[in-house]
Amino acid sequence: MKKGIGIGIEDFREVIREDCYYFDKTNYIEELIKDKTKIKLFTRPRRFGKTLNMSTLKYFFDIRNAEENKKLFKDLYIEKSQYFKEQGQYPVIFITLKDTKNNKWEEMLMRTESLISDVYNEFEYIREKLNEKDLIEFEKIWLKKDGANYESALKLLSEYLYKYYQKEVILLIDEYDSPLITANQCGYYKEAINFFRNFFSSALKTNSYLKTGILTGIVQVAKEGIFSGLNNVITYNIFKKDFDTFFGLTQKEVEEALKYFKLEYKIEEVRKWYDGYTFGDKEIYNPWSILNFIKEKELQAYWVNTSDNALIYDNLENSTIDTFNELETLFEGKEIKKEISPFFTFEELSKFDGIWQLMAYNGYLKISKKLDYDEYLLKIPNYEIQTFFRKGFIDKFLVSENQFNPMMRALLEGNIEEFEKRLQNIFLINTSFHDLKGEKVYHSLFLGMLIWLRDRYEVTSEGERGYGRYDALLTPLNKIKPAYVFEFKVSKTIKGLSSKAEEALKQIKERKYDIGLKEKGITKVYRIGIAFKGKNVKVKYEIV
Structure with a gap:
């Protein structure tokens, strides 16, 4: 019998006992033992096997x-x-x-206290060897009594275990940054950071009963004092070569899995969809997507989960025109140059490059090449992430695919009147368009076109052609299809919309923005002028 596919199983013992296919990462247990760093922090995107690997360590070391x-x-x-x-x-x-997320600090704190109480419950048997003083402190935390010292709970438990076993303790903290990311989103970051700073530092900084501590997360939270004074912490992030294939899957591992399940003929398509992440200097596949593909045998976006993308969307919503220009470059399959610090700070999210830090650490962009100190070339890693941008960006900034897709279909069918009607409807429904002044309206619309049409059209903007620069050009990959040349204008008044659209159309013609398209064998070209005013839009066109 073939082994099963343990989708969502993050417990190593369950994976083995249920005879699920297992990508053997136990060679890294050897590396972890040889590495004498007291505290190790591994940062990787979500769903790259962090919890499963930590569970593996638990079952290996546990007495x-x-x-x-x-x-x-x-x-x-x-x-x-x-x-x-x-x-x-x-x-x-x-x-x-990872399960401490909540909208309010009081609720998160209660959930964290319950989680700590559950950990103490695992070790309730050691009470028999505790002295009276330690027993009182243990039971306060275990039974959630008044006066329980939750901030020092992990250090205290380490001490109790050391006294019971006469052996130093291994501390594994999975998704350490999850409550901080949630707190930042929900507006109670100050309260959370004050608690967790003490919670982590007491366990890791002054804990003489600790043999080693291993933490995982998405980012390394810096400048907030989480690891203040901890000079024994080494972070193995997406830039480090050490432990680069501990999380995620290598080409060899994927090929072996596909061969085992008789899907090796799909390797090139699988590579296109799920390869492309870079950790250290290794190309890595997303394990969640690979397992789901093997189970379903269909190429689709498995990793993308919009509920975890709120922070990215929030920052995109507040982004500048420059950010939209660089997104455009990425959607075209090109690279952008950015400074990415190994230390993530929530303060940087409000700054110009904060969104790129967030996308790089969360796996939505890959490190294509290191240029200089903290300076990198970034690009979209694979087709699965392109589908995130395609669906996620359109849903967030252009109402929804249910609105945007029919509009684009009308355009491609040459029904420009229907295209105008649906575009107007999108503007009326989507309140965010009211806030997107001038150029940003054009950029949102154009980026939606870019990622929706990328399989059928070469989509470019502000390119030189004729006697100037067009705003947008759709050049069909199949020359039987028509080309589209766009010019966008912003009207000062609603009454002036029609004349502005005519002006845009005239500009395409007079400056010969469509020159050379017919020579490429394209038989039909749509010249389209679009004028905006607030939530109002007008389209004029001609066919040549």
């Missing part, structure tokens, strides 16, 4: 059920390693913070 857990590693890399002697040798605390 509880050591003999039973040893069986889980049968025939895996680490079983043959000299470092397998470390299996089952340490008390392990494993806590994941």
Whole structure:
């Protein structure tokens, strides 16, 4: 029987016991043991196997059920390693913070306290060896009594476990930054940072009972004092070569999986859709997408989940014209040059390049090339992320695909009157267009066209042709189809819309923006002038 596909299973023991296909990452247990850094932080995009890998470490090191857990590693890399002697040798605390999200600080704090109480419940058996003072503190946290010291809970538990086992503790904190990202979005960042600064630093900075601490997250939160004074922390981020293939899948791993499930003939299409992330200097595939593809056997966007993209959308909404210009460059498949700091700060999100930091760390852009200190070329990694921009951008900035798609179909069918009607309807429905003054209206519309048509048209803007620069040009990849030349104008009055649209149309003709298209074998060209005023729009056109 073929092994199963454990979609959404993040517990290593369950993956093995349910006989699910497992990408063997246990060679990195050996590397982690050899690496003597006291505290390690791994930052990677979501759904790249962080929780599963942390779970694997838990079952490897945990002194509880050591003999039973040893069986889980049968025939895996680490079983043959000299470092397998470390299996089952340490008390392990494993806590994941990804489920602490909440709209209010009080609710997040309550959820965090319940989570800590649950961790204490795992170790309630050690109470028998605690002295009276320690027992009182343990039960305050475990039973959520008044006066419980949650900020020092992990350090205290480390101490209690050390006294019980006479062995130093391994502390695993998964998705450490999740509550901070949520707090920043929901407006209670100050309260959250004050709590979690103490929560982390007490466990990691002054904890003499700790053997090693391993944390995962999406970003390294800096300048807020989370790791203040922790000179024993090394961050292995998307730029570092060490542990570069610990998270995500290599070309070889993907090829082996496809071969096992008799899908090797799909490798080139799979590469186009899901490859392209760069960690260190390695090309990496998204494991979530690969597993879903193997299960469904269909090429589609599995990784994109709009509920996790709110922070990106919020920053796009407040972005400048320059940001839209650079998005346009990315949608055309080109690279942009940006300074990406290894230290992420929420303060930077309000600055010019904050959105690029966010997209790079979240996996929506890949590091194409390092140019200089903290300066990189960025590009969209693969076709799956293009579909995120295609659907997500249009849904967020152009009402929804249900509105935008019929408008674009009307354009391609040559029904310009219907195109105008649907464009006007989009402006009336979408309140964000009212806030997009002048040029930004054009950029939103054009970017929507760019990503919607990219499979059928070469979409360019502000290119030199004839005696000037057109605003937008759609050149068909199939020359049987028509070309479209656009000029956009902003009218000062609603009454002036029609004359402004005529002016735009006249400009296309007089400045010969469509020159050379017929020579390419394109038999039909639409000249289209569009005028905007607030939520009002007028379209004039002619066919040549």
